[in-house]
Amino acid sequence: MDGDTLYSIGELARRTGTTVKTVRFYADEGIVPPADRTPAGHRRFGVDAVARIDLIRTLRDLGLDLPTVRKVVDREASLPEVAATHAAALDAQIRTLRLRRVVLTAVAGRGSTPEELDLMHKLAKLSAVERSRLVAAFLDAAYGGLDTGIVRSLTPELPDDPDDAQVAAWVELAELTQDPEFVAATRRLHERFAAAHEERPTPPRRDIVAVIRETADPALDPASPQARTVVEHITAHPACPDDLRSYLQAVADPRRARYLHLLAVINGWPPPDPLAPALAWFLRALSARSGSIGA
Template sequence: MGAVDDNELYPIGDVARRTGLSVSAIRFYADAGIVMPTGHTGAGYRLYDVQAIARLELVRTLRELDAGLDDIRQLLVGETTLHDLATAHLALVERQALRLQARRAVLRTIVKQHSATDQVSLMHKLVSMSDDDRDRLIDEFWNEISDGLDVHPAFVDRLRSMRPNLPVQPTTEQLEAWIELADLVQDDDFRHSVRAYLHDTYSTAQGRLITTPPVPDSIEKGATIMREAQVAYQAGLPADSPQAQGIAHRYAAWLAELSGKHDTTGFRRQLAANLLVAKDLHRQALQQRAAHTVSRFTDTHGRYLSLVATINGTTHEDNSPVPVPYEWIATALNAPGSRSEPAWGLQP
């Protein structure tokens, strides 16, 4: 398209080609008092100058952004600013986006779960819940699940603290996860399954022991070291390397502290021997019962935690047993020079 002359007046056909608007749209904006023609030909045809063409291009852009005619009119006559118009319109668009996300989440859930017609209204209510409503629903769930759980109260508080916090502007995936979680925590079978899993796992002598402060924090510390060992092992870090020995030493120090023993050279030597024995015992245990245990966790408390992590936008830590590189740690403990390392603050 040729250059625009600041002093020239252009017929409506040229203006249409330059702005991408139809002739009828340009006439409509003139009749609505949005952008008036600059002048007319002797035959009464409308003419537009450069400034009018620029205003029409702005109108086209704002209309594509769904701005209303009254808002555009106020902008062009100077009763509002582009910044104020954009701010107000952005708030409107964001509210519309949230509603569309909620609808999308409901529809995707219906498609994925083949939901019944009577569930549609319920799902729509779930995505429209307030923060207080969501908190109340989760509180009711944990009140029932924890009732009669024979563990330290601090552990119950730890369980209850793992709860969903739906952000102000959730993604469709977060809304889908909330719909599923809200549906699950109200389901009697799911409540019974989670309650049974937690009671069977922790309402035992050993379970009560590992839920009593500060044991849970200590166990998490050991699990963190073990995850570090697993990552290093899978990355191919040599067991006799200083880095591997450092991980093994921290594991030995943690285990000595947990068991109330001293982290001595003899303790580490015995730990290395025990790890080699445990390697075979662990393999047998996995074959006999671990698959069932992990599956039960995944279907109950694990599913709850996974959905909460999705809703909160965090990474879910798999609480199933961390695979232990027994032989790798034992080799690191027995590596030349390993036993001469300091006992990490624990005196024999």
């Protein structure tokens, strides 16, 4: 068709696959202006209106609001600029929806109370700055003033574009940092750790837990002579504290192991080696040795 072809509203609707009501709305809004009018005042549209409506439909399908669509079709705003802005807005919406899904999935899986749901929702929505403040407050309460040299390795750093697992891990870890009992238990444990190293400042600064991890053999019967030999080797180590049993029971706190696991997920680190089997075996072997000595 040549450029002189004009369409009525009904014809334009059929040409573009839209409804008469939609074409009339766009015309009334001035987004698709008529090229001419009949003597009776009926609007007529040129062939450019076909391309204009096609563009409008595409932009609307992509979620752009009507004022933005008007700017694009009137060339008041470039399409690339509008697309970039809208893509950024969609990214923000997607992140919000992902956070909501993660929280709801956690609630469904854990049977959370309304109070826990509210806390999880607030933690999930924290900004990067707010997350840093929350973690810093926890680390200061648990480790402040203690020269243990491990605070940096215990700091979660959620990436800018985390996956669902990282978001879920962050929410759970943040909940842990708000548990006063966990904070207090962590503080007590590392006060003991710091005190032990203060008494033995000569390098290497090793914790007895590392010695147990390397030496314990869960495959052995805890009551066997071989296990007793391992226990005697460990208890004779210079890093062994006087209150070894209570210290190891504090180290074995499942909340601590959970924190380290969640930390690895958030930071994209390999999962930590499970410590519980070695500690549990050693504590049983220690009890067996103590019982035999008492007998």
